[in-house]
Amino acid sequence: xxxxxxxxxxxxxxxxxxxxxxxxxxxxxxxxxxxxxxxxxxxxxxxxxxxxxxxxxxxxxxxxxxxxxxxxxxxxxxxxxxxxxxxxxxxxxxxxxxxxxxxxxxxxxxxxxxxxxxxxxxxxxxxxxxxxxxxxxxxxxxxxxxxxxxxxxxxxxxxxxxxxxxxxxxxxxxxxxxxxxxxxxxxxxxxxxxxxxxxxxxxxxxxxxxxxxxxxxxxxxxxxxxxxxxxxxxxxxxxxxxxxxxxxxxxxxxxxxxxxxxxxxxxxxxxxxxxxxxxxxxxxxxxxxxxxxxxxxx
Amino acid sequence: xxxxxxxxxxxxxxxxxxxxxxxxxxxxxxxxxxxxxxxxxxxxxxxxxxxxxxxxxxxxxxxxxxxxxxxxxxxxxxxxxxxxxxxxxxxxxxxxxxxxxxxxxxxxxxxxxxxxxxxxxxxxxxxxxxxxxxxxxxxxxxxxxxxxxxxxxxxxxxxxxxxxxxxxxxxxxxxxxxxxxxxxxxxxxxxxxxxxxxxxxxxxxxxxxxxxxxxxxxxxxxxxxxxxxxxxxxxxxxxxxxxxxxxxxxxxxxxxxxxxxxxxxxxxxxxxxxxxxxxxxxxxxxxxxxxxxxxxxx
Numbered sequence: 332x333x334x335x336x337x338x339x340x341x342x343x344x345x346x347x348x349x350x351x352x353x354x355x356x357x358x359x360x361x362x363x364x365x366x367x368x369x370x371x372x373x374x375x376x377x378x379x380x381x382x383x384x385x386x387x388x389x390x391x392x393x394x395x396x397x398x399x400x401x402x403x404x405x406x407x408x409x410x411x412x413x414x415x416x417x418x419x420x421x422x423x424x425x426x427x428x429x430x431x432x433x434x435x436x437x438x439x440x441x442x443x444x445x446x447x448x449x450x451x452x453x454x455x456x457x458x459x460x461x462x463x464x465x466x467x468x469x470x471x472x473x474x475x476x477x478x479x480x481x482x483x484x485x486x487x488x489x490x491x492x493x494x495x496x497x498x499x500x501x502x503x504x505x506x507x508x509x510x511x512x513x514x515x516x517x518x519x520x521x522x523x524x525x526x527x528x529x530x531x532x533x534x535x536x537x538x539x540x541x542x543x544x545x546x547x548x549x550x551x552x553x554x555x556x557x558x559x560x561x562x563x564x565x566x567x568x569x570x571x572x573x574x575x576x577x578x579x580x581x582x583x584x585x586x587x588x589x590x591x592x593x594x595x596x597x598x599x600x601x602x603x604x605x606x607x608x609x610x611x612x613x614x615x616x617x618x619x620x621x622x623x624x625x626x627x628x629x
Numbered sequence: 630x631x632x633x634x635x636x637x638x639x640x641x642x643x644x645x646x647x648x649x650x651x652x653x654x655x656x657x658x659x660x661x662x663x664x665x666x667x668x669x670x671x672x673x674x675x676x677x678x679x680x681x682x683x684x685x686x687x688x689x690x691x692x693x694x695x696x697x698x699x700x701x702x703x704x705x706x707x708x709x710x711x712x713x714x715x716x717x718x719x720x721x722x723x724x725x726x727x728x729x730x731x732x733x734x735x736x737x738x739x740x741x742x743x744x745x746x747x748x749x750x751x752x753x754x755x756x757x758x759x760x761x762x763x764x765x766x767x768x769x770x771x772x773x774x775x776x777x778x779x780x781x782x783x784x785x786x787x788x789x790x791x792x793x794x795x796x797x798x799x800x801x802x803x804x805x806x807x808x809x810x811x812x813x814x815x816x817x818x819x820x821x822x823x824x825x826x827x828x829x830x831x832x833x834x835x836x837x838x839x840x841x842x843x844x845x846x847x848x849x850x851x852x853x854x855x856x857x858x859x860x861x862x863x864x865x866x867x868x869x870x871x872x873x874x875x876x877x878x879x880x881x882x883x884x885x886x887x888x889x890x891x892x893x894x895x896x897x898x899x900x901x902x903x904x905x906x907x908x909x910x911x912x913x914x915x916x917x918x919x920x921x922x923x924x925x926x927x
Contacts, residue, residue: 433827457842458842491840495830495837500833503824503827503828504824504838506823511820511843511845512816517812518811518816521808521812522808522809525801526801528884536793536801539802544755544756544846545810546846548845581827585823588921589823591889594889619886622886624884
């Protein structure tokens with residue numbers, strides 16, 4: 332795609348705003364739409380044009396990017412009243428960067444095929460920090476030649492961009508990522524609580540374990556925040572639970588027993604019962620602290 | 630300790646042999662003992678002296694190092710007939726590098742106190758490769774001043790040497806390490822099987838996931854071996870199970886629920902039932918492949 336590609340951007344939340352801003356900075360003309368007005372105003376101030384609806388955004392753009400809440404939100408924006416499908420025109424590509432269901436992704440792609448719209452699924456990993464810095468990991472699915480036409484658009488938002496296969500494959504890989512992230516988090520949490528209960532300073536345990544075969548992003552990045560009592564969300568429990576629900580739904584559909592992932596989901600459920608949905612995922616350790624009757628921060 | 634420190638080394642297996650060799654290369658005089666003769670012969674050929682028994686080794690040494698099978702083996706060598714305790718003399722230090730029970734460690738330390746022997750627990754992580762290269766992680770417990778007297782001996786065998794606290798603390802941290810290693814392995818295994826069942830090439834999934842918040846030593850080092858069909862042990866399932874048994878025993882003694890670790894132990898148990906005790910721990914994925922009715926290598 333050339334830099335004169337006109338891009339539409341729908342979904343201007345914590346992730347969408349900085350991603351859209353990186354596209355503006357890369358020189359793309361941007362038409363934006365959002366369910367609420369403040370997100371739109373922020374981007375218009377930075378040079379974007381306000382669209383009237385997803386349909387209007389599609390009509391004005393070669394590529395429409397969405398990053399909204401979940402599968403039903405994508406379906407609404409894509410196929411609902413005044414949806415993207417109503418703005419179909421020759422060469423239109425929809426890149427959906429929402430983490431959502433692989434099967435819903437494929438259903439939308441099938442509807443789009445009749446209207447001549449190409450769909451690329453492209454969920455991201457890396458959080459708000461990665462969105463701001465333009466260093467997101469982007470996992471993509473759809474036709475390879477369509478993906479390749481979007482390469483420079485992805486380059487403006489991310490660093491590690493992996494083509495994973497046919498429609499829905501980006502979503503599958505993103506859900507695999509959440510399986511790994513969830514269980515690496517449990518690994519760290521069980522070790523922290525065991526150290527504390529067995530009389531060893533958790534910080535000492537982390538120092539020794541993260542140097543070797545136990546090393547992980549979680550131990551490097553989340554464990555120090557836990558010991559500082561910092562449970563502010565990089566990635567909040569409510570969103571982690573949405574993604575684990577999607578992973579377990581995919582597992583169910585494909586007859587794949589995931590006993591560890593199911594356990595992580597249940598432990599987060601206990602935290603949600605205690606009103607912690609808005610805390611960061613590092614609060615998983617609190618579920619184990621409660622079970623073991625210990626606090627790491629006393 | 631000075632380089633003229635006389636060291637005794639008991640337990641010349643896969644780990645012990647290269648560790649003892651690194652001590653010889655660092656210039657230490659070494660008296661060795663092993664339950665079977667071939668290990669002794671190999672080290673004597675390299676310049677070590679053969680001891681007649683653990684007692685004899687202790688009498689000839691300032692520091693005796695053990696790295697044997699499990700807690701009962703350490704008890705036998707330390708407190709049994711012709712054991713280290715019978716060779717007690719002024720200033721003798723026993724460094725036990727076996728991964729074994731923190732509570733048995735403390736019991737031996739108490740018996741030793743009456744005989745004037747100091748015990749340091751110092752289990753290692755890093756496998757045969759780390760033992761050969763002298764890059765082991767060493768987690769130590771015992772009196773800090775005794776640990777400090779042994780620093781140059783540890784430096785000859787390892788790279789990351791962490792003092793964890795009073796007697797048994799090195800063992801506690803090693804068991805925490807095994808909790809993390811086991812669950813990071815499960816994280817990788819569940820993601821691999823989910824990708825395969827959902828129609829995405831596992832190699833592609835790994836490429837995308839290991840770059841971000843899902844990264845771990847397991848994904849970097851074990852996943853490629855799984856995809857190559859290489860299940861030779863770096864660290865074998867029988868030893869992983871021994872360590873998980875110790876971790877769950879410690880958890881039980883300290884009333885620490887470890888639901889994820891218990892699950893990993895059960896899945897490895899299924900592999901042992903299938904005769905895979907001698908395979909590497911990366912074979913954990915085979916338990917999930919069997920449950921899901923899929924093979925990653927077809």
